[in-house]
Amino acid sequence: MSETGVTAPQGFSAAATRAGIKPSGKPDVAIVVNEGPEYAAAAVFTRNKVFAAPVKVSREAVAGGALQAVVFNSGNANACTGAQGEADAREMQRLAAQGxxxxxxxxxxxxxxxxxxxxxxEKVAAGIGAAATQLGDHGAAAAEAIMTTDTVAKQVVVRGSGWTLGAMGKGAGMMAPSLATMLVCVTTDAQVSSAALQRAVEAAVADTFNTLDIDGSTSTNDTVIAMASGASGVAPAQEELDAAVHEACAQLAALMQSDAEGVTKRVSITVAGAADDAQALEAARTIGRDNLVKTAMFGSDPNWGRVLAAVGMADAEMDAENITVAFNGHTVCERSAGAPGARDVDLSGADIDVVVDLGTGGAGRATVRTTDLSHAYVEINSAYTS
Amino acid sequence: MSETGVTAPQGFSAAATRAGIKPSGKPDVAIVVNEGPEYAAAAVFTRNKVFAAPVKVSREAVAGGALQAVVFNSGNANACTGAQGEADAREMQRLAAQGxxxxxxxxxxxxxxxxxxxxxxEKVAAGIGAAATQLGDHGAAAAEAIMTTDTVAKQVVVRGSGWTLGAMGKGAGMMAPSLATMLVCVTTDAQVSSAALQRAVEAAVADTFNTLDIDGSTSTNDTVIAMASGASGVAPAQEELDAAVHEACAQLAALMQSDAEGVTKRVSITVAGAADDAQALEAARTIGRDNLVKTAMFGSDPNWGRVLAAVGMADAEMDAENITVAFNGHTVCERSAGAPGARDVDLSGADIDVVVDLGTGGAGRATVRTTDLSHAYVEINSAYTS
Incomplete structure (x- = not known):
């Protein structure tokens, strides 16, 4: 399948190989190459104070504003590996550059x-060497090679007026991904500066990956990297670029939510009536991280009392006697007390929409997407060292 | 069994009945009475902004510094019940006082x-009326009547020099209990002022229930109430009182940890080498709430990388390249990288001791107790509205 993911835009090639890092023998090394004529680059990295060696190396590389390639491996995060880990990340960088x-x-x-x-x-070096000889329209293979606990490869393509944007991703979130690190690579053949690209990436990440919260845990390796080749010869306005990057990130975030570890429900939590948007986000995140809310969702239980108990601990202004909660459009709690029929609302479907009004009369509003807490989540995360 | 729990000290009586609030028909109403001659009282309540009607009523009652009785019911939290809920809580207060x-x-x-x-x-009123006619040395019955998802009744007795302190409790924690609200009632026949009792209760709660964190969720109803009858005629020094209240709370907290929902492991997390104790507590709590750490514990998996990834998100100063982690006394991570044999440490027992040094060289230190995240936790909290 051509025209998919990171190789959909002009000026990009990719390749993937089975280097043997994963015990399963599945593909685990990939390279994405920007063949120019331009090399603008931008990135956002994990906020975790404990960050992996490749994050350190990539931060330095992106600081220059230009990238010709990104080399990926799955099966080993090279995190918490000390001086050897940093040397290994630099060796990966050197080998890919050489290749x-x-x-x-x-x-x-x-x-x-x-x-x-x-x-x-030894395996990593052989894998990088082999991949470098197989560069071509292999965006799909690259997307497969970065998977860990993902069950589907995640690619998107967004078309502009005369230019194209592609992306691949793996994992579950940025601010708070599952143990499966989130990695995203965005490519475009638009003619844009690294500053314009950085602005587009930061805005898109804030509104997409940063409001996806699967389990409150943030990886040591989270990275979103964007590269622009300029090969289309088209220079879109900032707003066009922003919109395309946002669309790609939103689509990838939705794919990650649907493929989150152990997911049986996709849960959207909107908080309105907050003093400001930041407080609405804090309240939505507090509800979305509450294990009692998440287990109730798994049980299709319209247990709005747990939503109130959770939001009451949020660092946000609220009128504690005037909170409203709706599940899937049905009001289940008014003025902080139960509404008629609240226990009968049907939450048996795969999508659950929670809307909470904090009752302050303010215009603050935010949405966080999360998942339920299921037996499969516990199984996946207790049965394997990962 | 006489001489247990809240009726062990002189000057206290208790009773419990089956009022029919619980569908199971188990005991669900209890009264504990301070028969004097003194009535000093103290209490600590939930920090949740969404708090239940009985918390509001009890806060007002305790503000006077004296209590003659506490009336309890299980099976219904009377939380998020609006004006009717407050009227009902006041009616429970009136009925118990009358009885x-x-x-x-x-x-x-x-x-x-x-x-x-x-x-x-109607059921509550009949239950309170019946209990009031059966007052006696029934501390054990009262402890049973306040249980919800608890599997064992929780009582302790601490002996002073010529005076006695008793207590009963239910639930799982104070700052962050499971959905099963934490309720604790402490009684003593010591001659102490309400101010002295309040000081002892606050100090004990901070160091015991407030460092027990089962699932990061905080109930709308958490309450610790203490009553002193003075019936022993002995007036202990503040230090003696502090020590006895602390000992009772520590024993109850340990009972709650062992009886936490779905627990298969008791996990103690100590953070040292922090800039101060508050930052150590914040870091320990962040680790203790991380679902990836908690599922690894359930799987007996010495996955120290998840501990590093979790603590890296804590709002605490750390030397990210100089963190040390030990599991059950075995060093598994030094200078933020794996120690020899780290993957072979045996965590198959019921108790897991985690010690993390943040590497700042500071003297800050704190311990949080938590549990693993098991299939049973998911089952208990998804299968029942509670």
Whole structure:
């Protein structure tokens, strides 16, 4: 299948190989190359104070505003690996640069998988070398090679007027992804500066990945990298670029939510009537992280009392006697007390929409997307070291 | 069994009945009476902005510094029940006062159970009336009547020099209990002022229930109430009182941790090497609430990388390249990288001790106790409206 993901825009090639990092033998090394003529780049990284060696190396590379390639591996996060880990990340950078004929300072590195084990560098080196000889229209193969606990490869394409944007991603969220690190690579053949690209990426991430909260845990390796080749010869306005990057990130975030570990319900939590948007976001996130709310969703239980108990602990202004809650459009709680028929609302479907009004009369509003807390989540995360 | 729990000290009586609030027909109403000659009282309540009607009523009662009785019901929290809920809580207060011959402003009310349903007041009234006629040395019956998802009744007795302190409790924690509200009633025959008792209760709660964190959720109804009858004629020094209240609360907290919903592991998380104790507590709590750490514990998986990923998001100063982690006394991570044999540490036992040093060189230290996240936790909290 051509025309998918990161190789859909002009000026990009990709390749993937089975390097043997994953015990399963599945593809685990990928390279995405920007063939120019331009090399604008932008990125957003994890906020975790404990960040992985490849994040350190990529931060330095992106600081220059230009990237010619990104090299990825799955199966090992190269996180909490000390000085050896940093040396290994730099060696990945050097090997990929050598393989694709790039300047090493213009190559970023992304790793995902188990934390705390040294990379098997002999396998990694062979894998990078092999991938570099197979570059082509292989965006789909690259998207597959970055998967860990993902069950489907995640790619999107957004068309502009005479230009194209592609992206691939894996994992579950940015501010608070599952253990499966979130990695996203966005490519475009638009002619844009790294500053314009950075602005578009930051705005899109804030509104998409940063409001996806699967389990409140934030990875050591989260990375969103964007590269622009300029190969289309079209220079879109900032607003067009912003819209396309936002659309791609929104689609990837939705794919990640649907593929979250153990998910049986997609839960959208909107908080309105807050003093401001930031307080609405804080309240929505507090509800979305509450294990009692999440287990009730798993049980299709319209247990609005748990929503009130959760939001009452949020660091947000509220009128505690005037909170309203609706599930799937049915009001279940008015003035902080139960509404008629509240216990009978049907939450058996795969999508649950929760809307909470804090009753302050303010215009603050925000939405967080999360999932339920299921037996499968516990199983996936207790049965495997990952 | 005499001499247990709240009726162990002189000057206290108790009773419990089956009022029919619980569908199971188990005991669900209790009264604990301070027969004097003194009536000093103290209390600590939930920090949740959404608090239940009985919390409002009890706060007012305790503000006077004296209590003659506490009336309890389980099976219904009388939370998020609006004006009717407050009227019902005041009616419980009035009925109990009438039944035991007390001034209503000297009676506190505690409720636990489902949120959002109106109390069945006819049953509650009959239950309070019946209990009031059966007062005696029935501390054990009272402890049983306040249970919800608890599997064992929780009582303790601490002996002073010529005086005694008893207590009963239910639930799982104070700052962050499971959905099962934490209720604790402490009684003593010591001669102490309400101010001295309040000081002892606040100090004990901060160090015991407030560092027990089962699932990060905080109930609308959490209450710790203490009453002193002075019936022993002994006036202990503040330090003696503090020590006895602390010992009772510590024992109850340990009972709650062992009986937490779905628990298969008791996990103690100590953070050292922090800039100060408050930052150590924040870091320990962040680790203790992380679902990936908690599922790893359920799987007996010495996955120290998840501990590092969790603590990296804590709002605490740390040297991210100099963090040390030990599981059950074995160092599994040094200088933020894996130690030899880290993957082989045996965590198959019921108790797991985690010690994390943040590497700042500071003397800050704190311990939080939590539990694992198990299939049973998901089952208990998804299968029942509670």
């Amino acid at each position: 694709v004929g790039a300047d090493p300072v213009r190559v970023a590195v992304c790793s995902t998988g188990i934390i705390g084990d040294a990379l098997p560098m | 035991v011959g007390a001034d209503p402003v000297r009676v506190a009310v505690c409720s636990t159970g489902i949120i959002g349903d109106a109390l069945p007041m």
